[in-house]
Amino acid sequence: MKLWETGAFLEGSHLSATSATSAAEGAKRTIAYSILQKHNTSGDASKLKIKFDKITSHDITYVGIIQTARASGLERFPIPYVLTNCHNSLCAVGGTINEDDHMFGLTCAQKYGGIYVPPHQAVIHQFAREMLAESGAMILGSDSHTRYGALGTMAIGEGGGELAKQLLGKTYDVNYPGVVAIYLTGSPVPGVGPQDVALAIIKEVFASGFVKNKVMEFVGPGVKNLSADFRIGIDVMTTETTCLSSIWETDSKIEEWYAIHGRPEAYKELRAQDGAYYDAAIELDLSEIRPMIAMPFHPSCAYTIDEVNKNLMDILDETEKRAKVSFGDKVNFTLKNKVIDGKFYVDQGIIAGCAGGGFENICAAADILKGKDTGNGKFTLSVYPASMPIYMELMNNGAFSTLVSAGAVVKTAFCGPCFGAGDTPANGAFSIRHSTRNFPNREGSKIQNGQLSSVALMDARSIAATAANRGFLTAATEFDVDFSGKKYFFDKGIYEKRVYDSKGVAHPEVEIQFGPNIKDWPQMQPLSDDLLVKVVSEIHDPVTTTDELIPSGETSSFRSNPLGLAEFTLSRKDPAYVGRAKAVRDRSDEVQAEVAAVEKALAKAKPEFAGRAEKAGLGSTIFAVKPGDGSAREQAASCQKVLGGWANIANEYATKRYRSNLINWGMLPFIYKDGDKNLPFANGDYVFIPDVKKMVAEKLPTVTAYAVKADGSVQSFELSTGDLTDDERKIILAGCLINFYKN
DSSP states (O other), X not given: OEEETTOEEEETTEEESOOSSOHHHHGGXXXXXXXHHHTBOSSOTTEEEEOOSEEEEOTTTHHHHHHHHHHTTOOSOSSOEEEEOOSSTTOOSSTTHHHHHHHHHHHHHHHHTOEEEOTTSBOHHHHHHHHTOOTTOEEEESSTTOOBGGGTBEEEEOOHHHHHHHHTTOOEEEEOOOEEEEEEESOOOTTOOHHHHHHHHHHHHTTTTTTTTSEEEXXXXXXXXXXXXXXXXXXXXXXXXXXXXXXXOOOHHHHHHHHHTTOGGGOOXXXXXXXXXXXXXXXXEGGGOXXXXXXXXXXXXXXXXXXXXXXXXXXXXXXXXXXXXXXXXXXXXXXXXXXXXXXXXXXXXXXXXXXXXXXXXXXHHHHHHTTOOOOSSSOEEEEOOSBHXXXXXXHHTTHHHHHHXXXXXXXXXXXXXXXXXXXXXXXXXXXXXXXXXXXXXXXXXXXXGTOOOEEEEEOHHHHHHHXXXXXXXXXXXXXXXXXXXXXXXXXXXXXXXXXXXXXXXXOTTSOOOOOTTOOOOXXXXXXXXXXXXXXXXXXXXXXXXXXXXXXXXXXXGGTTOHHHHHTTTTTTTOTTHHHHHHHHHTTOHHHHHHHHHXXXXXXXXXXXXXXXXXXXXXXXXEEESSEEESOOOTHHXXXXXXXXXXXXXXXOOSOHHHHHHHHHTTOEEEEOOSOSSSOSOOTTOEEEETTHHHHHHTTOSEEEEEEEOTTSOEEEEEEEOOOOOHHHHHHHHHTSHHHHHHO
8 A cells, every 4th residue: 555645646547746737727627626516605615615415314313413403493304314213223222212212203304304214224324325325416414434435425424513504504614625546456355345445544544644534535447346335335434534525436337336226317427537636645456455353442453364363462462552541550451361272262243234234245244154154152143234125135145044054143224233232242252343443332341330342343254254263263365265246136115115205395284203301402601701611531542532422332322312411421431520520510619619719829820810710601621632533423522511511622633523513512622732741731620711702703813721720820821723614603602503593
């Protein structure tokens, strides 16, 4: 793999450092440019105001989104809005509350003119691929893995606030992003699947931020050597690079894909023009990729399976060091007890969701397991097709029979194994999964209860090979398999019988069905002239994921209840956070005494501030080095807000979507540029930010803040917010997106 860091031109079928075309002109010849400008309403090619063609959500996000839009004056869905039910579909936790959410979704689809996909029919992204994607279109989704670039659709995953804006006829505002070419050559060797290619790319670019907040554009002669399903499998994982979106050139294989799904009119050939200029490029020979495994606790912690098996103890040492970063010394994490006679034993295999549950992945797994069995020991294998049409075809073509005969368990479309709400392994167990993420605790364990298991990411083919070896880690390339290459037949009648499609017609007479757990957002105050915040959590991990900010798994059952869900905020990272934040929000006696002491210290150090600290808006903040990697769910920010949070302070933000979530909930996305080694404040200190309202309203680049220690000492330092659009400034000033629209 070769990185072109200083830019590249696409000349014919090869990359070049130079061109007769200028970089400025060449930048307009990319696929990304044409799609973004087609959807840009600003009239300024560098400052985009995007209106999407369609939007989509699932059942741990759509309630909050619709509640936000309703509070802001929603009357009908102005564009197609699909509500899928693939996260809380089991209705297994919390009594009636999950199905209450589903009935809320169905009645909202009826009332406002949307599309409702019942539980077990399809995971959110597979339904979007099958029924929504169109070449040249744009889709916004409230899930970070909203990626349909392989089908020629530029898709972006964002927090719920951004979808609420689209429902209210507003725009998605972003500076024109950099575009990075992913230049493919060669063909994958038998046994290598899309997850292997994706993990190789993520390993190469994640740590450096090579494609952060940029668009990945897949081009080159290798594209034609990949099936549509293979491209989709790579594409969905681009989220883990922290890119903004993705797009691929399209060809006859994508045309055939649309035809198979009964939508031939959705296809259009997309191709970069000669002389297209890219801000950077990644050159990848597909024939060099070998089966990969991403060890805990991130998709970028990737190795070839051969490398792991040859250097097993050294790599397990590296994994234990990463565990120390995530868990500290309070947890003794090891996988060395999984080594049996020099071989690495796995307890569980899962092929599931938007990444693994595709037709070709499951057929390939069945081909590998044909005539074999998974044994009757600890190892288990579960397979979740990504949609009911895929499920039907796998029944028809015999793949299910092969899998079940080998000992696998076949289940329905469900995202649970990906985010910790299904197939949680036993304490101390190790799971391999063709899914999207392997963050700490994402498989469902709870370190606060002494429960800890872990996940590695692999391709379905090597998971099947490991299953054929009854749990001992094995690369699919070790098997000489005659892959059947079964053809796919799509039956749209399955959806026609079960999916509610309003065809864009709203029925305002329909009464929305609520449940006892569906709560309105609490009232939020506008930004005050001055701000006094208490630091209530201090996180020095290199990256903090949204799963650590608000845990996934069973907590998803409370995502329709802002105050109920907030009780789980940072519970697996800093269990004392909620109590500290609530004490500030509720102005406890202890906090009032602390504020009086801060006022006294400030008046002594800076007499011009006398009397201002006690009158300032009071709230809490957290410090994290680089927060927000992972999920798009807005609750990572909104939970802090309802607990009284007014800001985050970070060295940088891992993703645009997390920063957008902060802004949409009226929280200041402060940046402290001097690292985390010698912070001017610590957990428990107060930070006084004078004239913060003026800073936001008048577009000042920085503000001088003052850290007030418990000993009365005061230290000044600089904070900035980075670029903010005019609407983002108004949202922060109003206190949140809901207030902004009310005003």
